[in-house]
Amino acid sequence: MATRRIERTQESRRLLVTAAAELFAEKGYRQTSFIDIADKAGISRGSIPWHFGNKLGLLEAVVDDQLQSVLSGFPPPADDPLDQVMGFIRVPATRLFITLLAEAVEVGSPIREHYARLHAALRQGVLALIPADALPPGTDPEAYAVLLVGAVIGVHAQWRVAPEAVDLESVQATLRAVLPAGLGHI
Structure with a gap:
C-alpha cells in the first residue's frame, strides 16, 4: 500500500514537472498559472504547493529536470x-x-x-x-x-x-x- 502511494506521488510530481516545462516554454513563467499546469497535467492544482511549496519551487524542479536531461x-x-x-x-x-x-x-x-x-x-x-x-x-x-x-x-x-x-x-x-x-x- 505504501509503495503504491509513493509511486502515485512520484508520478504526480513527474506529470506536474512535465506540464510546467511545456507551459513555461510556450507561455513563459509569469503567464503560466497553477490552473494551467494542473489542467495540462490532469492533477489537482492543490498538488502543486504540496509537492513544490510554491510556483518558484516548481520552476526549480523544472529547471533541474531539464538541465539534467540536457547535461546527461x-x-x-x-x-x-x-x-x-x-x-x-x-x-x-x-x-x-x-x-x-x-x-x-x-x-x-x-x-x-x-x-x-x-x-x-x-x-x-x-x-x-x-x-x-x-x-x-x-x-x-x-x-x-x-x-x-x-x-x-x-x-x-x-x-x-x-x-x-x-x-x-x-x-x-x-x-x-x-x-x-x-x-x-x-
Whole structure:
C-alpha cells in the first residue's frame, strides 16, 4: 500500500514537472498559472504547493529536470563534443531556456538566480569537454566556455525566431573552422 502511494506521488510530481516545462516554454513563467499546469497535467492544482511549496519551487524542479536531461546528453570526450554542443539547439528543453531568458534578465526577476545556475551548469558541461592543452596559451578556459555557451544561445534564439534564415549545419561548420587548433573537434 505504501509503495503504491509513493509511486502515485512520484508520478504526480513527474506529470506536474512535465506540464510546467511545456507551459513555461510556450507561455513563459509569469503567464503560466497553477490552473494551467494542473489542467495540462490532469492533477489537482492543490498538488502543486504540496509537492513544490510554491510556483518558484516548481520552476526549480523544472529547471533541474531539464538541465539534467540536457547535461546527461553530453558525450564522453572521445566523441565529437561540438556536435553535441550544437545539438543542444535542437533539444526541446532549449526552447524553455530561451523563453525563461527573457524573464531572467529583468531586474528583480524571481527566476534570475535559477537561470544563473543553469548558465553555470552549461559552462561546466562545456569545460568538461575542452581538452586541457587545446586552448592557445593565455586563453582562459572559463571565458572560452562563456563565449561558446553564449554563441550557442544566440544561434538558438535566432533559429527559433527565423529558422529559414539560420542554417544550423553551416553555423556548425563555421564554428568548427574558426575554433583554435585542437578545439575543432570539441
